[in-house]
Amino acid sequence: MTGRRLSPAALPAVMLLAVPVVAAVAGPFLAPAITPPDGAPYTIGGGHLLGTDRTGRDVLGLLLRGGPSALGVACCAVAFACLAGGLLGLAAATTRHRWIDEAMMRPVELILPIPxxxxxSVVGVGWRGRPEAIAFAVAAINVPAVARLIRAAALDAAGGPVAEAMRFQGESRARILLGHVGRSVLPVAAADAGTRVPYAVFTVAxxxxxxxxxxxxSPDWGVTIAASREALLIQPWAVCAPAAMLVMFTVGLNLLADRLLGARERPRTTKAAGR
Known part of the structure; x- marks a missing residue:
C-alpha cells in the first residue's frame, strides 16, 4: 500500500501555513530562550531582532507567544460549529417528519440575520478577557450557517435509493445519518470549513x-496589532509581523484546501470523461 504524496503545486500553501502554525505550537516554548529582556518603547535593534512595542516588550517574543490565542480560539470555535451545525443539518435532512425539520431549522433562520x-459585542462585554467567551461567540455565529449548508447538501442523499434501501433493511438511523449521508457531504463540509477557519481567525483578531x-x-496577534497601530511608521514590525502571520495562515489554508479538494475531485472527473 502506497501513501499519497502531496502535490508540488501545494507546497507554497504548505510553506505559508507552516510558518504561523509552527510559531503557534512551538513559539511559547522558544520565546523565553531566544528573546532578550524588555527594553525601551518602540526601539528597533539594540538586541531586539524585531524591536519593541509601546511598553518595551520584545516584538519577537510577543509574536511567538501570541499564536495559541490567535489561531487556537478560532480553530476550536470552527471545529465546534462544524460538529454541532453538521449534526443539526444531517438530523434535519434525514428526518421523516416535516414538522421536525421545521422545528430544527426555523430557529437557525432566525439567528442567521443577526450581525x-x-x-x-454582547459576549465580549459580558465576559471580557476570556478566550473561551470569544470562541463561543464565533461558534454561535457559524453554527446556523453550517447547519443550513449541510442540510441542503444532504437532502439528495437522505432521500436517495441507497438511504431508502438501508431503511428497508432495518439499518439504524445513526448508521444512515453518519455512515451514508454524512460521508456524502464530507467534501462540502471540508470545503466550507476551509473558508470558515480564515474568517474565524480574522473575526477573533x-x-x-x-x-x-x-x-x-495579551501577546495575542490581534491585540498586538491594535496596541501598536498608532506607531506604524515608527515601529512597523510591531504591526506588520503579527499581521503577516494572520495573512500567511489564512492564505495558506485557503490555497491548501483548494489544492486538496481539487486533487480529490480530479480523478472522478477523469474517470467520468473516459466512459
Missing part, C-alpha cells in the same frame, strides 16, 4: 483589535 459583530476580547497586555 456577527453584535453577538461578539477583529474582536481583540476592538477591545472586545483579550485585555491589552
Amino acid at each position: 456577527s459583530l453584535l453577538i461578539i 477583529a474582536a481583540n483589535f476592538l477591545g472586545l476580547g483579550l485585555d491589552a497586555t
Whole structure:
C-alpha cells in the first residue's frame, strides 16, 4: 500500500501555513530562550531582532507567544460549529417528519440575520478577557450557517435509493445519518470549513483589535496589532509581523484546501470523461 504524496503545486500553501502554525505550537516554548529582556518603547535593534512595542516588550517574543490565542480560539470555535451545525443539518435532512425539520431549522433562520459583530459585542462585554467567551461567540455565529449548508447538501442523499434501501433493511438511523449521508457531504463540509477557519481567525483578531476580547497586555496577534497601530511608521514590525502571520495562515489554508479538494475531485472527473 502506497501513501499519497502531496502535490508540488501545494507546497507554497504548505510553506505559508507552516510558518504561523509552527510559531503557534512551538513559539511559547522558544520565546523565553531566544528573546532578550524588555527594553525601551518602540526601539528597533539594540538586541531586539524585531524591536519593541509601546511598553518595551520584545516584538519577537510577543509574536511567538501570541499564536495559541490567535489561531487556537478560532480553530476550536470552527471545529465546534462544524460538529454541532453538521449534526443539526444531517438530523434535519434525514428526518421523516416535516414538522421536525421545521422545528430544527426555523430557529437557525432566525439567528442567521443577526450581525456577527453584535453577538461578539454582547459576549465580549459580558465576559471580557476570556478566550473561551470569544470562541463561543464565533461558534454561535457559524453554527446556523453550517447547519443550513449541510442540510441542503444532504437532502439528495437522505432521500436517495441507497438511504431508502438501508431503511428497508432495518439499518439504524445513526448508521444512515453518519455512515451514508454524512460521508456524502464530507467534501462540502471540508470545503466550507476551509473558508470558515480564515474568517474565524480574522473575526477573533477583529474582536481583540476592538477591545472586545483579550485585555491589552495579551501577546495575542490581534491585540498586538491594535496596541501598536498608532506607531506604524515608527515601529512597523510591531504591526506588520503579527499581521503577516494572520495573512500567511489564512492564505495558506485557503490555497491548501483548494489544492486538496481539487486533487480529490480530479480523478472522478477523469474517470467520468473516459466512459
